[in-house]
Amino acid sequence: MTRIKKAGGGDALVGILFLLPYLVLWLLFVVIPVGYGFYISLHKWNPMGASPFVGFDNYIQLFSNSRFLNALENTFIYAVWAIPLVLVLGLAFALLLKRAKVRGVGFIEGALFFPYLLNVSVVGILWNFLLDPNVGIIPYYIRAAGFPAPDFLNNPALVLPTIAFVSAWWLCGYRMVVFRAGLNAIPEELYESSSLDGAGPVRQFFSITLPLMKPSILFAAILTIVAGLCMLGQVLIMTNGGPGTSSEVLALFMYRTAFESFNFGQAAAVGFVLFAIVFLISMALVRVFGLKSELG
Amino acid sequence: MDRRDFIKGAGALGLGALGGAFGADPASAATKIWFNTLFHGGDADAMETIVNNIHTSNPDLEIDLTQGAWTEYYAQLYNSVVAEAAPQIGIVDDFRYESVASILYDIQDTPAGNILDLMGAKPEDFAQWNVSLVGGKPLGIPLDQNGFGIYYNKDIFRKAGLDPERFPQSREEFESACEAVKKVGKIAYHPALSGETRYIRRAWLALLWSLNGSYIDNGKASFNNDKGRESLQYLVDMVHAKGWNQPGTNGINQFLAGELGMLQNGTWFYLTAEKAKIDYGCSMPPKFFDRQVAWGGYHLIVLPKQEDDSDSREKLKATAKFLKAFLPFYALWGEMGGAVPMLKAATDNPKLRQSNTWKKQLAVFSAAAASGILQAEPRHPKITDVDLAVEPFTQEAYNGTMSVKDALAKAEVEVNKVLSAT
Numbered sequence: 223m224t225r226i227k228k229a230g231g232g233d234a235l236v237g238i239l240f241l242l243p244y245l246v247l248w249l250l251f252v253v254i255p256v257g258y259g260f261y262i263s264l265h266k267w268n269p270m271g272a273s274p275f276v277g278f279d280n281y282i283q284l285f286s287n288s289r290f291l292n293a294l295e296n297t298f299i300y301a302v303w304a305i306p307l308v309l310v311l312g313l314a315f316a317l318l319l320k321r322a323k324v325r326g327v328g329f330i331e332g333a334l335f336f337p338y339l340l341n342v343s344v345v346g347i348l349w350n351f352l353l354d355p356n357v358g359i360i361p362y363y364i365r366a367a368g369f370p371a372p373d374f375l376n377n378p379a380l381v382l383p384t385i386a387f388v389s390a391w392w393l394c395g396y397r398m399v400v401f402r403a404g405l406n407a408i409p410e411e412l413y414e415s416s417s418l419d420g421a422g423p424v425r426q427f428f429s430i431t432l433p434l435m436k437p438s439i440l441f442a443a444i445l446t447i448v449a450g451l452c453m454l455g456q457v458l459i460m461t462n463g464g465p466g467t468s469s470e471v472l473a474l475f476m477y478r479t480a481f482e483s484f485n486f487g488q489a490a491a492v493g494f495v496l497f498a499i500v501f502l503i504s505m506a507l508v509r510v511f512g513l514k515s516e517l518g
Numbered sequence: 519m520d521r522r523d524f525i526k527g528a529g530a531l532g533l534g535a536l537g538g539a540f541g542a543d544p545a546s547a548a549t550k551i552w553f554n555t556l557f558h559g560g561d562a563d564a565m566e567t568i569v570n571n572i573h574t575s576n577p578d579l580e581i582d583l584t585q586g587a588w589t590e591y592y593a594q595l596y597n598s599v600v601a602e603a604a605p606q607i608g609i610v611d612d613f614r615y616e617s618v619a620s621i622l623y624d625i626q627d628t629p630a631g632n633i634l635d636l637m638g639a640k641p642e643d644f645a646q647w648n649v650s651l652v653g654g655k656p657l658g659i660p661l662d663q664n665g666f667g668i669y670y671n672k673d674i675f676r677k678a679g680l681d682p683e684r685f686p687q688s689r690e691e692f693e694s695a696c697e698a699v700k701k702v703g704k705i706a707y708h709p710a711l712s713g714e715t716r717y718i719r720r721a722w723l724a725l726l727w728s729l730n731g732s733y734i735d736n737g738k739a740s741f742n743n744d745k746g747r748e749s750l751q752y753l754v755d756m757v758h759a760k761g762w763n764q765p766g767t768n769g770i771n772q773f774l775a776g777e778l779g780m781l782q783n784g785t786w787f788y789l790t791a792e793k794a795k796i797d798y799g800c801s802m803p804p805k806f807f808d809r810q811v812a813w814g815g816y817h818l819i820v821l822p823k824q825e826d827d828s829d830s831r832e833k834l835k836a837t838a839k840f841l842k843a844f845l846p847f848y849a850l851w852g853e854m855g856g857a858v859p860m861l862k863a864a865t866d867n868p869k870l871r872q873s874n875t876w877k878k879q880l881a882v883f884s885a886a887a888a889s890g891i892l893q894a895e896p897r898h899p900k901i902t903d904v905d906l907a908v909e910p911f912t913q914e915a916y917n918g919t920m921s922v923k924d925a926l927a928k929a930e931v932e933v934n935k936v937l938s939a940t
Contacts, residue, residue: 269535269600270620289932355764356705357771374918376713376766465766465917466910481593484617515716 263490273487280491290492292467293475297496300471301450303386308446309439311390312397318433319398320405331402335395342392346459349388350375375461378468382507385456386467395448397442404438405431442509444504451500472496521688549836550580551927554605556591557855559695560789564926566848566856574845579836595822597619602717604822606837610658611814612649616899622657625650630831633821634659636838639845645860647817649894658818659841660860662851664785665814665892666724667882668707672797674779678702685801693846697763699779705761707780708769709753715909718753718916720731721782721812725749727893734896742926752806754915760870769843774778776821785883788875799877802886814892817857819844852880860889907932 228472236396263280284290311335315334319327337345352360353374361371374384412430421429454473463470463478475500479491521572522888557565562585569583584605592614605806610618614818624751625633627817633657634640641656646663650656677885685922696706710717714756723733731745745934749940756762763769763778774794781787782803788897803812821837848864851857853873858880859865865884870876876884911929914920920928 269597336715350768351771354768354771355766357775373766378919462714464910464913466914466919470910478906481590482906484593484596 233271259490259493262300262487263494265487267396267487267490269277274288276487280488281495284491284495289467289470290472294495295468296468296470297451297453297472300382300386300453300469301447303383303390304450304453305446307386307390307442308393308397308450309442311394312442313401313439315398316401316405317393317427319402320450331398334398337392340392342455343459344454345388345392347392351382360439367467378465381461381465381469385453385460388460389449389453393446397446399437400438400442406437410443411412436511440507444506445510447503447507448500451503452496531596531846548831549578550582551607551833551836551840552582552584552605552936553840554591555583555609555868556611557784558586561786561855561857562586563789563853564655567854568844568850569624571847571850572753572840576839579840579843581840592618593841598760599822604824605689606802606824606833607823607840608820608822609661610818612818612897613895613905615658615818615903616897618820618904619652619657619899622822623823624655624657625659626656628821628834629824629826630834630838634834634837637842637845639842643862645862645865646816646887651817652897656927661817661819661848661934662785662857663814663816663883663887663892664724664854664857665741665883665886666720666782666784666803666812667879668782668803669672669773669787669791669800669879670780670800671776671778672684672698672799673776674704678704678779678924682797682799685799686804688804688838689806691875692806693760696760698777700761705767705772705778707756708763708767708772708778709756709782711781711783712768712770713766714912716905719909719912722750722753722912723895724803724811725752725806725892727811728805730808731809732896734898734901734933734937735808737937739904739937742930745869746926747922750912750915750926754918754922757916758918762791784840785857785879786855786878788844789854792874792878798878800882803880803893803939810891811893812886812891812892814887816860818869852876855882856880903936904933907936936938 264275264277266276266280279482320333322330351478352358355361355371355376357372358376364371372379372380393417408431413426416426416430452473453471454477455468457471457474458477461469463474473496476489476492476496479485479492524837544827553569555562555565565585566583569581573579573581593612595604595608595610596618603763605758607648608621619925623633626635632787639659644650644660646660647656648656650660668685670685673683675695678695678701680695680698686695707720714802726733726741726746726749729745729749731743731749732740763772769781770783770790771780773781773783776796794851802810804810819841821834824833845863846862848859848861849867849870852864853870853875856875856879859870864870870880873880883892895905898904911920911925911932915922915925
């Protein structure tokens with residue numbers, strides 16, 4: 223604002239006019255729907271009749287609903303598996319490709335990125351077939367190797383880690399591209415001079431690569447946290463929340479509450495709980511990593 | 519901006535986009551009507567063929583047919599009525615019928631008059647007209663009765679020394695057949711289609727009904743008793759003690775891979791089975807307990823409520839014309855979709871009776887419908903919530919991760935919570 227003031231009223235007006243299309247769209251498609259969603263969450267919402275105001279009853283009822291609490295727990299279990307897997311694999315591929323001195327690096331990069339182009343339905347159906355206990359190729363090779371094939375999608379202990387792995391397969395290619403961009407922005411001279419000072423690859427990674435990649439890591443981490451905590455498509459297609467409620471995550475619980483039970487008020491409340499969680503974690507990450515690149 | 523205005527605006531935007539995507543503009547012409555179904559796969563192909571045929575013989579009727587959104591269908595239907603931008607015609611499963619009753623016209627009392635009269639039809643023309651009634655009022659027109667039967671692989675039956683032309687008729691014969699199939703190294707039986715939670719619950723319900731047990735009664739769960747436990751235990755034993763299959767498997771994959779002897783699946787499986795080039799037969803499940811029962815349901819053609827203006831009235835009249843033109847195609851719906859058409863004239867149609875569908879499975883389902891073997895879930899506005907409350911527990915029992923006793927006790931608590939909630 224200080225700069226705008228210094229630049230003069232005319233420039234400020236031009237700036238605002240440039241921003242206006244975005245602000246109007248943001249207001250129409252984000253602020254109003256989100257505000258209206260919050261309004262719904264405070265009502266026993268019945269679009270065909272009276273919708274009495276219930277205050278925070280929908281929120282209070284949620285926290286005494288064992289199925290909601292189970293979904294909340296499942297969401298965190300999934301996130302704890304999926305988020306590090308996606309980020310670590312993405313970073314590992316980016317580092318390996320940067321160091322690779324072989325032909326066809328572009329092809330490998332393309333192949334690793336390819337799953338990200340697939341729709342979640344395709345990913346879910348594909349992995350359902352791959353993991354099918356009877357016709358799936360993965361259980362087949364595990365059995366062929368002389369081991370009993372785990373029931374990946376029907377074992378309460380395995381189902382969420384399995385879906386997290388599938389998500390990592392699907393999403394890590396895009397994170398890899400983000401990390402590649404971050405890596406390419408680091409000047410080679412820093413590595414050369416640190417080598418002259420006797421720094422090895424590990425020291426270089428922790429003292430140069432990681433600190434200078436903070437913006438990329440932050441961007442990828444926030445994307446992954448949002449994708450992880452709001453995950454729906456994979457469970458909807460692969461397990462429908464089962465076995466039992468072992469993979470029923472918050473987004474699926476919200477979806478069912480809204481679209482199967484027509485309890486839109488409570489579904490909106492679930493949405494806001496999820497929003498609060500994602501927002502708080504994202505803000506904490508911004509605080510830890512900072513928004514400014516150390517490359518200046 | 520109040521609630522309805524907001525929904526209207528959002529609905530108009532969404533439906534405008536949908537209209538653009540499908541080339542549909544429900545408001546652009548008085549005789550253009552929008553028909554939105556929940557069908558996909560073979561059912562959707564059948565409906566598209568019928569609608570194209572109707573359009574060919576009635577060029578003045580423009581019909582925008584949209585299909586395939588099974589999972590969000592009811593929410594879309596509900597919200598589209600709120601937004602006063604609903605399709606003129608929809609399809610509803612009977613088990614969701616009461617939950618959307620408030621958004622449907624009484625078809626004998628619409629702003630355009632009695633649709634049934636305009637169609638030139640009478641309630642007596644339909645088998646089981648009473649399935650269309652909610653509170654004594656017809657909120658839809660019965661389209662078909664669907665349900666579960668058992669599809670069996672005749673090659674596996676031959677290999678197991680069983681008569682491929684005669685499906686086991688009693689529980690004892692069925693159990694012997696399962697053992698025979700097991701002995702030749704094949705998987706004997708899958709009671710729950712793809713193994714999804716709702717199919718496990720439906721498989722159990724049929725067994726419960728076979729014991730003359732009930733699901734809900736007087737606004738409370740009524741399954742946590744000896745009958746509930748015996749029926750669920752029998753289902754669990756199929757995939758544990760008896761070893762006819764394993765939990766977590768997909769019966770459709772097993773059947774299509776030629777590894778499964780018998781698969782419980784719906785009327786809609788006909789086209790898939792045909793395409794798989796498997797030599798198969800179809801039968802009703804045997805009488806497992808006191809009576810022979812299979813899980814069943816109905817599809818109803820419904821008219822979602824519209825804004826009350828002259829344009830809507832014109833569209834309702836066009837809808838009646840379309841439905842009148844639809845009546846001769848009930849038989850084709852049975853032939854292509856595999857479900858039992860609810861128009862009496864259709865089930866007697868010689869072309870349908872000579873069709874491959876009839877020979878392969880529809881004769882079996884038609885007889886089962888007529889004799890009451892196909893049993894629908896109880897009608898209740900909260901039946902979906904009841905089902906959602908039960909399914910995790912029946913699946914856990916099926917998987918062997920929870921005892922039958924605990925599963926039903928926990929399911930009962932959850933169902934009663936759902937039913938007692940205001």
